Amino acid sequence: MSSPGSYISELTSLLGPSCVSVEEPVLAVHSTDKWFASARPDVVVFAESSEQVSALFKFASERRIPVTPRGAGVGYVGGCVPLQAGIALSLAKMNRILEINEADGVAVVQPGVITGDLQKAVKERGWFYPPDPASLKECSLGGNISTNAGGPRCLKYGVTRPYVLGLEAVIPDGTILRAGGRCHKNKTGFDLVGLFTGSEGLLGVVTEATLRLIPHPPLRAMLSVGFATFAEAAAAVQRILGSGHLPSALEITDSFTLRAARDYVGESVPEGEAHLLVEVDGQENTVPLELQAIESLLRGLGAVSISAAVGDAECEKFWTLRREFSYSLRATGLIKLNEDIVVPRGRLVELVSFASKLQEESGFPVACFGHAGDGNIHVNVMVPDMEDPAQRERAEVALDRLFHHVLALGGAITGEHGIGIAKKRWFPEAIGAGALEVHRRLKAALDPLGILNPGKFVP
Structure with missing residues (x-):
């Protein structure tokens, strides 16, 4: 592989000085994402066209230089961390x-x-x-x-x-x-x-x-529902779907997350130890009727509080609160290891029961919230200091327990964040030997030199 000093000037000549940066603040930004891992690239390239990306790849292939692509850098698995230095390729300027x-x-x-x-x-x-x-x-x-x-x-x-x-x-x-x-x-x-x-x-x-x-659906409406227990909220999810309703969203939240939100947001957080957010959308003459039917169903299931919102402006108030949950957990001062695991929808209560046991075993708080309708729950292991070797080791043990349990339930180790670095060591078990070999063959066929995003989940 070429050394940085020998290729950066050539790269600048090839792509133009406006597309190439070795400034320290720029390198720092492109060394990490929302996860805690970090690795400094040698240079950052801001591509402005597919032709520039093509020229860059030909240049990098000839010199065996690693290239790590990057979008907005808000991933949670270290997917854009340039583990082998080289070139960080930003697509941010291709934004039309x-x-x-x-x-x-x-x-x-x-x-x-x-x-x-x-x-x-x-x-x-x-x-x-x-x-x-x-x-x-x-x-x-x-x-x-x-x-x-x-x-x-x-x-x-x-x-x-x-x-x-x-x-x-x-x-x-x-x-x-x-x-x-x-x-x-x-x-x-x-x-x-x-x-x-x-x-x-x-x-x-x-x-x-x-x-x-x-x-675009002409109308949407929402219910914000409090329950005394997570098990009751999870049962309500099954009853809503089993009654013939297909909401556009069904979000569930546990007690730890609600307590963090009450500290961070204030008293606008709903009552109860579990929270369900239900959104329906469709035609203006049918949405109010469906909302009324779901509200009646939930009252019969023992909801301790229900608030309704109709129309975009009112619904966005509920979504603003939902989006604050993640920031509320960060505001605790703990490092949030956000694991977007998926389980079959009927195993939600088992998952949260396991998360409670994991909290006791590890000594770390564990917060659960997410997309109950499709079983994609964000299990957040909250760690004070990942730089402390002892805490990091305990966190790794906790994650190992979590992922093995999820797979045993017939689940998946990621629903939307991806594998990246964070879940690399569980990837072979998650997909099996045959599928892993096909991944390797595809990677070798399209990237025989191994220069593109090296060090991630496909060996």
Whole structure:
């Protein structure tokens, strides 16, 4: 591999000085994400076109220089940490919405577009881009595609993949490819769109995406519901779905998270030791009726408090509170190891019971909240100091116990954050030997030199 001093000037000549930085503050920002791991790159490249990405990859391949792609840097698994130094490739400047086509029901975007900005732009035209990670105001669409990101509305609308109709990507030898297109049905060849969606920057870099839009529901409404116990809230989730309702979101929260929110947000946090957030959307004449029916059902299940919201402005007040849960946990002063595990929906109570036992065993608080409707619960192990070797070891033991238990329940070790570095050591067990070998073969076929995002979950 070339030394930094021997290639940075050449790289600057190739791409232009405005695209290349070795300034210390820039290197520091690009050394980490929302997880605690950090590794300093030699140089940061701010790509402005797919042609620049292609030129960069050819340059890096010739010199065997590692390249670590980066979206908005708000991931939770160290996916954009440049473990082997080299080049940190930022897509942040490729941030244009290229087209919103209502007739075709598509938006064409560059990877650096912020998810919330696209949602706002299409909503103004009466259209809807449903995937909604909690970080939608700061995460990028390229990053969402890289991790196949989800969010609360996945219950009704699904994760990112169903909304990616086509993409342009650059693979490590510099080849620019296009897969899919703007047709809402397309079975032509292998599903290359699916291959790159969720690949976490190990196979190539997405430089453009054609995304599916749907008509925006005319009305949405919500219920904020308090329960005396988590078990009662989890049972309510099953009853709502079993009664024929399909909410757009069903969010559940445990007692530790509620206590942290009461300290951070104040008395606006609902009563009870568990909280359920229910959102429904649809036509103006049907939504109030469905909301009333669900409220009646929940009152019959022993809810200790219920508040309703109708319309975007009122619903956003409930969502603002929900989005504060993560910040409330951070405000405790503890390091939040945010594990986005998934269990079969019928095992939610078992999971939270296990989390309570894990808290006793480890001595660390464990907070649970998340997407109850699809079993994707964020289990947060709260650690005072990950720099303390003893605490870090205890935290690793706790995570090991958590992931093995989740797999034993028939669950998955990640629902939306990805594997990155954080979950690398559990990845082989999670997918099995045969699937691991196929991952290795795909990585070797598209990145034979191993220069793209090296050190992550595929050996």
